[in-house]
Amino acid sequence: xxxxxxxxxxxxxxxxxxxxxxxxxxxxxxxxxxxxxxxxxxxxxxxxxxxxxxxxxxxxxxxxxxxxxxxxxxxxxxxxxxxxxxxxxxxxxxxxxxxxxxxxxxxxxxxxxxxxxxxxxxxxxxxxxxxxxxxxxxxxxxxxxxxxxxxxxxxxxxxxxxxxxxxxxxxxxxxxxxxxxxxxxxxxxxxxxxxxxxxxxxxxx
Amino acid sequence: xxxxxxxxxxxxxxxxxxxxxxxxxxxxxxxxxxxxxxxxxxxxxxxxxxxxxxxxxxxxxxxxxxxxxxxxxxxxxxxxxxxxxxxxxxxxxxxxxxxxxxxxxxxxxxxxxxxxxxxxxxxxxxxxxxxxxxxxxxxxxxxxxxxxxxxxxxxxxxxxxxxxxxxxxxxxxxxxxxxxxxxxxxxxxxxxxxxxxxxxxxxxx
Numbered sequence: 415x416x417x418x419x420x421x422x423x424x425x426x427x428x429x430x431x432x433x434x435x436x437x438x439x440x441x442x443x444x445x446x447x448x449x450x451x452x453x454x455x456x457x458x459x460x461x462x463x464x465x466x467x468x469x470x471x472x473x474x475x476x477x478x479x480x481x482x483x484x485x486x487x488x489x490x491x492x493x494x495x496x497x498x499x500x501x502x503x504x505x506x507x508x509x510x511x512x513x514x515x516x517x518x519x520x521x522x523x524x525x526x527x528x529x530x531x532x533x534x535x536x537x538x539x540x541x542x543x544x545x546x547x548x549x550x551x552x553x554x555x556x557x558x559x560x561x562x563x564x565x566x567x568x569x570x571x572x573x574x575x576x577x578x579x580x581x582x583x584x585x586x587x588x589x590x591x592x593x594x595x596x597x598x599x600x601x602x603x604x605x606x607x608x609x610x611x612x613x614x615x616x617x618x619x
Numbered sequence: 620x621x622x623x624x625x626x627x628x629x630x631x632x633x634x635x636x637x638x639x640x641x642x643x644x645x646x647x648x649x650x651x652x653x654x655x656x657x658x659x660x661x662x663x664x665x666x667x668x669x670x671x672x673x674x675x676x677x678x679x680x681x682x683x684x685x686x687x688x689x690x691x692x693x694x695x696x697x698x699x700x701x702x703x704x705x706x707x708x709x710x711x712x713x714x715x716x717x718x719x720x721x722x723x724x725x726x727x728x729x730x731x732x733x734x735x736x737x738x739x740x741x742x743x744x745x746x747x748x749x750x751x752x753x754x755x756x757x758x759x760x761x762x763x764x765x766x767x768x769x770x771x772x773x774x775x776x777x778x779x780x781x782x783x784x785x786x787x788x789x790x791x792x793x794x795x796x797x798x799x800x801x802x803x804x805x806x807x808x809x810x811x812x813x814x815x816x817x818x819x820x821x822x823x824x
Contacts, residue, residue: 416715418708419685425670428663433651439639441709444670446638448683452671458633459664465630465649466657478653480624503623504646510621 415441474545476521476538478503486510486519493517495552499542499571501525501564505557517555520545525558525567534570543574556584620646679750681726681743683708691715691724698722700757704747704776706730706769710762722760725750730763730772739775748779761789 415437417423422444430440447455471477472484479485486492486506496517500506506519522537545551556571558564572582588606589598598606620642622628627649635645652660676682677689680702684690691697691711701722705711711724727742750756761776763769777787793811794803803811 416712418689418691418711418715419674419683421666421670421674421685422683425666428666431659431663432648434644434647441712442639443637444667445707445709447667447671448674454636455667455671458636459668461626461630461633462649462652462660463664465626466652466660469624469626469653478624478627480626484623486623502650504650506623507621507646510623 475519476523476541477506477519491516495550496555497545497551497553498555498557500557501559509557517553522558522567525561525563526570527563537567539571539574542571546575546578546580551580553581553583556582560587680724681728681746682711682724696721700755701760702747702750702756702758703760703762705762706764714762722758727763727772730766730768731775732768742772744776744779747776751780751783751785756785758786758788761787765792 415423415426417426425444425447426437426440429435429443430437432440435443447458468480470479470482472479472487473482474487475484477484477486481488487494493516497520498509498515498517499520499522500509501522501524503521506521509515509519520538520542522539522542524532524537526532526534526537546554554571554575556568558567568584575582586609587602588609589595589602595603620628620631622631630649630652631642631645634640634648635642637645640648652663673685675684675687677684677692678687679692680689682689682691686693692699698721702725703714703720703722704725704727705714706727706729708726711726714720714724725743725747727744727747729737729742731737731739731742751759759776759780761773763772773789780787791814792807793814794800794807800808
């Protein structure tokens, strides 16, 4: 691209380094910034800087937090004996949005993926095992992606915890609410038949 | 969305105010910033701040520029007697990329659009008329979008310049290079027949 301004070129270069944003989109975004008062861009950049400079990760569950211990772990009304294991903080947000879970979380920071060079040592697995051994945790809920990497990670943690007296569960896989049977894939449909539940239970909300 | 961090929430709020970026995309982008060193985010925010605080618009053509007069207007090897009228600076970049034009530009800053509340007074039309009257411009090339708004703007400027001895042209409309005739719309195909050119001319590049 043929920029008539070095300032513009540098800004577009920086913005286009963000994931999923090409040069054209970056240019559109940057020109939008020029069309609004500079004070708004100052607000934007201040909020980003404050975030990257001041953000903390909860010492207990590795969730993103403004404090040493996150709001969820610090909340005495939440059940510390049930821990939901998730990949990243987006999953925490997704589960929190359902308002169906009142326990604690443990954020692994990803899943085991040899292709991407991510091994167990890159994830917060050791701290999870440690927590299970020292804290009084009764149930661990695996809520990872239903992919080979997710299953591998589940199995790795499961093996690590063998011999320890703890209930380990995984979230149910099945037909999405509102989906039609004929469009469901075979594996999901098969699992949903295999793990069928008493009809009375399906009436609970 | 259920954020566990006010810093994160504020950053996502700010980013999601950008055009075409929703809350989910904003969250993805902001989390990406947390995955790289803070210094990279500092580079990003510095480049954006420098842009909005220091950018200038060329006094002559209203193109974006680091200096009072943009590189194009300041270049003595460019033909100041031919001025290409465009909507915004992206069009300048697009035409510069073709390397087919060696004249000056005049950036209107938009096009007349009553629906969006943009009238002639919001555009750099007066300065264009002034320039035509005082400078020795021989040809004005209209290179606006081929839409009702673009045509209206062309016609408005054309009327404003009546009585002034200047050649006014508009860029050719026709079948795109590489396009098949059967898929062209009727209006474009009709215009390309109406404004047909001598075959020898089409051999020039």
